[in-house]
Amino acid sequence: MKRVIDEMNKEELYAFFKTDLFNKIHEMIEEKKLSLENAILVLKHIGHCKVLKHIWNNHFKESSLDKRFEKMIIEEEKKKEEKNEKLLIDLCECYLLLNRWASEELLSTGVSCLLKVALNKEENEEAQKEVEIVLLALSGFGYGEVEQELFINEIKEVIQYHQKHHNLTRLACQSSWQFLINGLPYYKSFEGVIVDELHFLREAERELEELMKSVNRKREKEAEKEEKETKKELVLLRWLNTLERYFLYCTMWNEEFVGLLNSIVRVFLAAKDNNREVSLQCIHLLKEIADNRVVKIEDLLKGGAVDVVLEEFQRPTLNDEITSGFLECFDIISSGLYKTEDEKEEEEKVKEEERKEMKMKMFEKMEEEGYEDIITSLNKLLDFLSYEYYYYSFSSDIADYFVNV
Structure with a gap:
């Protein structure tokens, strides 16, 4: 079964991970046709694939196996003597891998139990x-139900030990950061820890540069177009998702933005001809970054984000989600240069001379990349793309704004 699951693509996995599958496993355990130990091995692998490939559904929660595991976890946790720690860990692993809708009690038990394992500093493969x-x-789970601030010291220790000794796999490293960043919407104090103490942006930049090698290649044979995603590509997608979540809640400017932006742009350029999912995720991330007013337009310029946006406007095929995504990104950047009456008080912090200089830099960049062609393309494409990708609402005066800059 492990080999079969590994060879499935995302659509096949969605069809496979149904309530009936989990009910059948539960039935086999009940009838002694499958030992609990072997069932746990199978379920761990299912959960591993489910989370890694972003297969989020509620089918495990609807199964009889979910109820069995809930009962076993609660009973094992309540034992004062002869508690089977290994069984409890195995059950919590399976449960949190397969179920994102756990109760507060089970989340607290699972997080506490699994963090003890995460602190294991042995470096052997097992x-x-x-x-x-x-x-x-x-x-993989959300935060409102559990007091995650109780666990911040443990996850900090995991990350800091890895930074010094490099004991984690790439997936484990990414997952530890995601666990921490998932707490940002609920605990704003986490950002200081993430940025200042743990240097998240620098770590993310280094990981992107390394993982970029997995997509920085051309397909040599036509058959390779159907090649399954490698684990590194999946980890890269997880990093891009984690960064998107970080910038959604980011409130602190950091000088490391530019280096990270440059790496994101480089990942996009490496992936755009052979990995559409990575390319689109890069665009979503750049839009999130551009929309975060903590990030300066100067950062976007220095990091190469503006260059790649303008370059993509001149693609030979414009009826495409990639182009429409960059059009929205361009709209966000341009609106950041425009000072409305409501923003005057806030924008007093920025010297008017600096703003004018930044506008001129943007204008010069537009000229370099073919200003007239871009504006013409915008005027012709905005109506079509707004209809084709109906969730966009572009400013009607983008072209006029840049003409009169």
Whole structure:
């Protein structure tokens, strides 16, 4: 079954991970046709694939196996003596990998239990794999129901030890950061820890540069177009998703923005001809960054984001989600240069001379990339793309704004 699951694509996995599958496994355990130990091995692998490939559904929650595991976790946790710690860990791993709708009690039990495993500093392959599984399980659930601030010291220790000793796998490293960043909407104090103490942006830049190698290649044979995603490509997508979540809640400017932006642009350029999913995720991320007013337009210029946006306007095929995504990104950037009456008080912090200089830099960049062609393309394409990708609402005066800059 492990080999079969590994060979499935995302659509096949959606069809496979149904309530009937989990009910059947539960039935086999009940009838002694499958041992609990072997069932746990199978379910761990299912959960691993489910989280890694972003297969989010509620089918496990609807199964009889979910109820069985809930009962077993609660009973094992309540034991004062002869508690089977390994069984409890296995059950919590399976449960959090497969179920994002756990109760507050089970989340607290699972997080506390699995963080103890994550703190294992052994460097043998078996220990690393177990740590990878528990961190992957922890990375997948939402926060409102559990007091995650109780666990920040443990996850900090995991990350800091890895920064010094490099004991985690790439997936485990990414999952540990995601677990921490998932707490940003609820605990604003986390950002200081993430940025100042743990240097998240620098770490993310280094990981993107390394993982970029997995997509920085051309397909040599036509058959390779159907090649399954490699684990590195999946980890890269997870990093891009984690960064998008970070910039959604980011409130602190940092000088490391430019280096990270440059890496995101480089990932897009490496992936745009052979990995559409990575390319689109880069665009979503750049839009999120451009829309975050903490990030300066100067950062977008220095990081190469403006260059790649303008370059994509001149693609030979414009009826495309990539182009429409960059049009929205361009709209966000241009609106950031325009000072409305409501924003005057806030914008007093920025010297008017600096603003004018930034406008001129943008104008010069437009001239370099073919200003007239871009404006003509915008005028012709905005109506069509707004209809084709109906969620866009572009400013009607984009072209006039740049003409009169």
